[in-house]
Amino acid sequence: MQQELQEVYDEVLHRNHGEPEFHQAVREVLETLGPVVDKHPEYREHAILRRVVEPERQIIFRVPWVDDSGRVQVNRGFRVQFNSALGPYKGGLRFHPSVNLGIIKFLGFEQVFKNSLTGRGIGGGKGGSDFDPHGRSDGEMMRFCQSFMTELHRHIGEHTDVPAGDIGVGGREIGYMYGQYKRLTNRAEMGVLTGKGIPWGGSRARTEATGYGVVIFADRMLNTVKQSMEGQRVVVSGAGNVAIYAVAKAQELGADVVTVSDSSGYVVDEAGIDLALLQQVKEVERGRLSDYVERRPGARLVQGGRVWDVPCTVALPCATQNELDHHAAETLVKNGTVVVAEGANMPSTPDAVEVFQGAHVLFGPGKAANAGGVATSALEMAQNASREPLTFNEVASKLEGIMERIHHKCASTAEEFGSPGDYVLGANIAGFRKVADAMLEQGVV
Template identity: 65%
Template sequence: MTGNGQVSRIYDEVVKRNAGEPLFHQAVAEVFESLSVVLERYPHYADAGLIERLCEPERQIIFRVPWQDDEGNVIVNRGFRVQYNSVLGPYKGGLRFHPSVNLGMVKFLGFEQIFKNSLSGLPIGGGKGGSDFDPKGRSNSEIMRFCQSFMTELHRHLGEYTDVPAGDIGVGGREIGYLFGQYKRMTNSYESGVLTGKGLTWGGSQVRREATGYGATYFVASMLEAKGTDLAGKKVVISGSGNVAIYAIEKVHQLGGTAIACSDSSGYIVDEQGVDLELLKEIKEIKRGRISEYAEQRSTAHFVEGGSIWDVPCDVALPCATQNELSGDDAATLIKNGVLAVAEGANMPTTPEALKAFREAGVAFAPGKAANAGGVATSALEMQQNASRDSWHFEYTDERLAAIMRDVHERCSETAREYGKPGDYVLGANIAGFVKVADAMFALGVI
């Protein structure tokens, strides 16, 4: 940890206080690297224990989730909800169901969410949650029973003015439906604003499914515009093949670019003619199959087992899979191949070594707290519709999303210029997100 001595001291205390949580440490360090210049200009931000309070969640909830599988066996998972910071509004952040989920991961995601939600310009605080439950290979009945048990405990901590979860990895429309049904049952009320990502027929918003992928692409379009170009004719490589990747591919094609590669845990496919979106959706959303099936059905594509998708030459790279997937070596390859812009569609998918390489090479790089803010922004739009008992059409909601992402880009860009680092989206995002939250924390006193 480099820079301001006071920031380094606080970081060391955070690491000591939260031992064994490397992802959380990484997220804090990435923000802290940008704070020295802020404290030099505005030293009052170091007063009242503000930074220390910002690093400590307001509430950490860990609970047992017992449920029965289809054979009648009782299985016990662990549930988490970290309500990190509510100074700007109710806690807002997704639920992740994956075997890798632990407290450190949830804290890392929740800490990032504070600044992402701040950058969105919407009145929402930061939180995150989930469970080490693995929905893969489970029947609908098993997933329903798990979700009902999970919500039986969690419901007492939620509310449209308190905490509003959404989906994340392993939690899609099916899981949100089961969770909302149990919340409704437990509270005896139809509080549609308590969960986002709902189905369109029962309080959901248009564009919510597409929002993170669309939003990342809108951010890239603004980055390229700032460099005097656009997506037209650009080759784009997108890691992952889930919800975020699929809709990033869709928006890239709509804006004139060509998405030529995507991946899953088994490897990646390359299709120089452009990924056939309908075929990809059929394989990944309907059949829930492997990405290799795409190459089997598409003569213009080939599949590479294992390896790194970042070996594929491209103009734009969108890491949309998972944390720390893009290494320093991957960054060196992308730079060598002439990449113009990189934007994180996932949460912290770029390692610190890769981030350093991009910044030193002058590659435009957008951190996830800025580039993938479209998902939570559209969740907040869903909350608006629920509060007003309204429903907006697709085009209007998409226009709102595009405008929000342009504003996020402008906020990051202006802040970077203000602090003498034009084009440094990492610095701009961290400082713009921090200052808004810090000012509100000062206004509300030591709480």
């Protein structure tokens, strides 16, 4: 890392103690920006680097609510509004016990560049709570979401900050939060949240978008080596929204998907994941993968170990951050993996990325490969503004075009800066440059 970039990183470490995920995300970007800073000295002169790593606003608040037994519970809520140079803050809300300020900052920082890559007019932010939705009733979810929105509504709006879903936040939770927002503001401001139900402002294909997008990106990466998804053996981690629709799109393109995973372990289904059964278990019943195995002859649940031990040609990490370390990366390389595309946010550790790049495995970082979800959220915002809904096929077609353009932008930028095939460098520089130029033109704010 260049000396100036190292100084910026050292300041981040000094100002943000105990936030390793945020440190990791910042370092991964700064390590690739040397060539673009050399080419554009104005970024130095106007302290763009120091400004881009500092959130514009960090909000932390108390979320009290009453559970079904009548006991008062207290959680902590977060919203980090990271950068609005390109438009209103945009990024999901995560409900999970692991949530803390550092994780929200890492997610928000990544979101800035991901949103830039989509080509839509949206800035970057992220939010959530350390609330655990697992096992909670509909009534408890509603009361929690209403309390969460009672504070959050002060800080968001369709021209200010537009949250969406993430881990633990789906259509049910978005519905409860939008209802409370409407009640508090007396405004049917549909563009304030994305991921809504279709009858009241949601976008068709939004549920599918992130999973579809990561597979489209992986397919375009394969095209660069004269291959496609057809006939590939695919390992997917996770069993949530992103993983399910990554399975769906990969199967649609002719791939053989043999795994999914959750906190109980991973399923190996050599006959190919039964998508309908997986959706029934995870989306309808909100069950565990053990329920899938009980109803799927030939499938087996592996408890412990790593899903990455299963041989594959395409790996799609779609669960959570830092789930794929250098040992797993070495196993994937040894087993002949050709492409790794991140469906989750920063699921590969820095050491794992080094292993992939050293072995010339095509590696698609999350800020590029999983940008389909937020891109479709931006389409939902546009539909809300125009009151003109699109069909599923229209949204799916636009999504494919956006993912193709992101792939092209990452690949061409990497080539421009002398590192052909380096999607990490290409994504970081392409995403950063657009944000940096907007910040320059808007002055010191």
